[in-house]
Amino acid sequence: MIDIRDVSKWYGTFQVLKDCTTAVRKGEVVVVCGPSGSGKSTLIKTVNALEPFQKGEIFVNGIPVGDPKTDLPKLRAKVGMVFQHFELFPHLTITENLALAQVKVLGRGRDEANERGLKLLDRVGLKAHAAKYPGQLSGGQQQRVAIARALSMDPIAMLFDEPTSALDPEMINEVLDVMVELAREGMTMMVVTHEMGFARKVAHRVIFMDNGEIVEDAAKEDFFGKPRSERAVQFLSKILQH
Amino acid sequence: MAFDFDVIARSLPYLWKGFRYTVELTAIAATGGIFFGTLLALARLSSVKPLALAAAGYVNLMRSIPLVLVIFWFFFLVPVLVQGITGAERPPQIGAERTAIITFIMFEAAYFCEIMRAGIQSIPKGQVYASYALGLTYGQTMRLVVLPQAFRNMIPVLLTQTVILFQDTSLVYVISATDFLGAASKVGQRDGRLVEMYTFVAVVYFVISVTLSHFVRRLQKRIAVIR
Numbered sequence: 001m002i003d004i005r006d007v008s009k010w011y012g013t014f015q016v017l018k019d020c021t022t023a024v025r026k027g028e029v030v031v032v033c034g035p036s037g038s039g040k041s042t043l044i045k046t047v048n049a050l051e052p053f054q055k056g057e058i059f060v061n062g063i064p065v066g067d068p069k070t071d072l073p074k075l076r077a078k079v080g081m082v083f084q085h086f087e088l089f090p091h092l093t094i095t096e097n098l099a100l101a102q103v104k105v106l107g108r109g110r111d112e113a114n115e116r117g118l119k120l121l122d123r124v125g126l127k128a129h130a131a132k133y134p135g136q137l138s139g140g141q142q143q144r145v146a147i148a149r150a151l152s153m154d155p156i157a158m159l160f161d162e163p164t165s166a167l168d169p170e171m172i173n174e175v176l177d178v179m180v181e182l183a184r185e186g187m188t189m190m191v192v193t194h195e196m197g198f199a200r201k202v203a204h205r206v207i208f209m210d211n212g213e214i215v216e217d218a219a220k221e222d223f224f225g226k227p228r229s230e231r232a233v234q235f236l237s238k239i240l241q242h
Numbered sequence: 243m244a245f246d247f248d249v250i251a252r253s254l255p256y257l258w259k260g261f262r263y264t265v266e267l268t269a270i271a272a273t274g275g276i277f278f279g280t281l282l283a284l285a286r287l288s289s290v291k292p293l294a295l296a297a298a299g300y301v302n303l304m305r306s307i308p309l310v311l312v313i314f315w316f317f318f319l320v321p322v323l324v325q326g327i328t329g330a331e332r333p334p335q336i337g338a339e340r341t342a343i344i345t346f347i348m349f350e351a352a353y354f355c356e357i358m359r360a361g362i363q364s365i366p367k368g369q370v371y372a373s374y375a376l377g378l379t380y381g382q383t384m385r386l387v388v389l390p391q392a393f394r395n396m397i398p399v400l401l402t403q404t405v406i407l408f409q410d411t412s413l414v415y416v417i418s419a420t421d422f423l424g425a426a427s428k429v430g431q432r433d434g435r436l437v438e439m440y441t442f443v444a445v446v447y448f449v450i451s452v453t454l455s456h457f458v459r460r461l462q463k464r465i466a467v468i469r
Contacts, residue, residue: 045371048374048375050371050374050375072374073374073377073378073379074377076374076375076376076377077376077377078377079375080375081371081372081375083368083371083372083375085366085368087366087368087369087371087372088372089369089372089373089387089391090391091390091391091394100376100378100386101376101377101378104378104382104386105376105377105378105382106377146372149376150375150376153376153377
């Protein structure tokens with residue numbers, strides 16, 4: 001489904017991604033972790049071309065992302081993305097946030113889009129908040145709306161870029177619960193996160209990045225059981241200490 | 243010397259005509275200025291370098307020249323330029339009032355551009371990413387996500403600039419367009435009552451500007467609460 005081949009990216013002379021190669025198969029949940037500045041957020045943003053890259057190629061459902069001839073809006077509409085800071089549109093109500101792209105990109109009618117939005121809002125437990133503005137919701141609630149908004153486009157895969165990093169601790173679980181449920185339904189997911197509990201629960205594979213390189217790319221059991229690289233061992237010991 | 247404020251009452255219909263022109267010019271220049279200013283701001287922020295440079299050059303040029311000069315320049319030079327381009331026998335007559343409208347839109351666009359640019363830049367990059375990630379195009383992202391927010395954030399500043407514009411429109415007097423000040427001057431000169439007329443004009447400008455500024459401040463507080 002997502003095929004990343006030898007992707008490198010530079011900011012000026014600084015190389016942020018070094019020959020990254022990996023793949024996410026249909027229905028697979030892959031967690032990407034690593035210390036901050038390791039390039040994991042950059043990598044996930046290259047998948048739907050929010051970040052350009054200079055070398056290599058990424059295929060999403062067979063479509064080359066780096067090809068200038070690729071219709072990027074069309075491709076992005078099929079790949080859901082959830083951001084660290086939610087990024088709901090503050091000038092629109094929750095209902096309008098959910099309907100906007102359905103109407104403008106997929107060409108759905110306003111009523112159909114609202115109905116679909118409401119259904120998804122109900123699914124993340126926020127139907128009662130449909131008429132509110134994002135600023136009136138808590139961080140956890142906003143992130144659940146953001147997930148519903150991404151799902152409203154009927155994506156073939158979902159990208160999560162540190163979805164719980166900006167949340168207060170008591171709100172992390174309500175977001176993770178939604179993600180776990182999604183994973184169990186068979187959604188193809190690529191998730192940048194430090195939530196190792198989530199990784200243990202639903203991930204099929206774990207990718208460990210450091211200094212722009214994919215250091216480990218292993219099945220979940222292998223990664224937590226016997227990490228091969230020294231750097232992964234160190235990282236795990238640091239974040240699993242408590 | 244005795245004041246004769248009756249001259250104001252006598253010439254009220256004429257002054258009212260001038261005042262309406264001032265308000266019209268302000269409204270048209272503000273609307274056109276914000277429209278073209280927004281386009282200029284998008285051009286300045288464009289990743290297409292020549293476009294960004296051209297827009298920046300235009301804005302800096304307009305902001306470095308006194309408004310009076312721009313008005314004169316348009317009034318005297320543009321007909322000649324148009325003649326040169328079209329090869330007409332005589333310079334076309336553009337007229338004081340049309341010159342004023344074109345000049346103010348073009349001049350104000352430079353100032354509104356800087357306001358809108360600040361407004362656009364105040365919107366977090368993540369909003370653009372989120373919009374793109376949903377499949378919206380650049381145009382849709384600007385129109386539906388970025389500009390509405392930028393505009394909302396900048397309403398107080400846009401209005402403040404409009405108050406300044408309202409006062410600046412009085413400069414059309416130099417090309418003999420009959421705005422509020424122009425009308426008052428003409429009456430004052432005719433009747434030898436310049437002091438009364440200029441006082442009256444000053445009071446009217448003062449009252450309107452202060453009222454508008456007060457309104458802007460209140461609006462600013464309300465917007466701060468909403469955010």
